[in-house]
Amino acid sequence: MTLEADALPEAPSLPSASRPTRPFYWSVRRELWETRSIYIAPLVVAGVVLLGFLMSAIGLPHRRLETLALPPDRQAALIGLPYDVGAIALIVNMAIVSLFYCLSALHAERRDRTILFWKSLPVSDLTTVLSKALVPTVILPVVTFVVVLLTQAMIYLLSGAILLTGGVSAAVPWSFATVLEGPVVLAYGLVTMTVWLAPLYGWVLLVSAWAKRAPFLWAVLPPLAIGLFEK
Numbered sequence: 001m002t003l004e005a006d007a008l009p010e011a012p013s014l015p016s017a018s019r020p021t022r023p024f025y026w027s028v029r030r031e032l033w034e035t036r037s038i039y040i041a042p043l044v045v046a047g048v049v050l051l052g053f054l055m056s057a058i059g060l061p062h063r064r065l066e067t068l069a070l071p072p073d074r075q076a077a078l079i080g081l082p083y084d085v086g087a088i089a090l091i092v093n094m095a096i097v098s099l100f101y102c103l104s105a106l107h108a109e110r111r112d113r114t115i116l117f118w119k120s121l122p123v124s125d126l127t128t129v130l131s132k133a134l135v136p137t138v139i140l141p142v143v144t145f146v147v148v149l150l151t152q153a154m155i156y157l158l159s160g161a162i163l164l165t166g167g168v169s170a171a172v173p174w175s176f177a178t179v180l181e182g183p184v185v186l187a188y189g190l191v192t193m194t195v196w197l198a199p200l201y202g203w204v205l206l207v208s209a210w211a212k213r214a215p216f217l218w219a220v221l222p223p224l225a226i227g228l229f230e231k
Contacts, residue, residue: 023122023127024127027131031132031134031135035101035135037097037100037101038097038140038143042090042094042144045090048089049085049086049089049151050151050158053082053086053155054158056082057158060159060166061166061167061168079172082155083156083182086148086155087152087186090144090147091148093144094143094193095197097140098135098136098140099200099204101135101136102136102205103219104215105132105208106205107209132205133205136201141191141194144190145183145190149183149186152182203219204219207219
């Protein structure tokens, strides 16, 4: 009985279910792994904004008392100024990081020859370009939106703590509708700015894929020369 059992051939193993490789997903993940400035730069700018707010918070209770003596619309403008400055700084940072990312997105891989490795993988050129275009048009605006809200929340908490320490009420002349309006306006502004800059991102990506050296000059000089010639 044992010999017969040993003589029987083993049952063939069933093929395991193949999982989708998801090349686009992993291409986007690769961009996030390799380009840390996508999330480090907004955090650095947010830290600088908070540091500047803390430095300007000296004498905040006294200034708040003077502000509360002004008309309501003027109060809201002065109290909301640090929040607006932080949002503008982070939005400008998003535009700068996006442009420099597009400038080096395809040029850097050809310069250090890593494109030879990535070209050996089963990933199409279309997938690679779309994954890189997704960073300035979707990922960076989303990261900026989240960091702006977190930065404004920190400013609100810090200003409240400083005012309460100074014996001044931390209440602000904002309605609930005004508070909800802020994220909506911010999201609209980021989407509008991204759509407005999308042709510029496309041009810089094209230069990054074509220029062998000095992509910044190739991206700037031809439009500048065309503008001067037109004038």
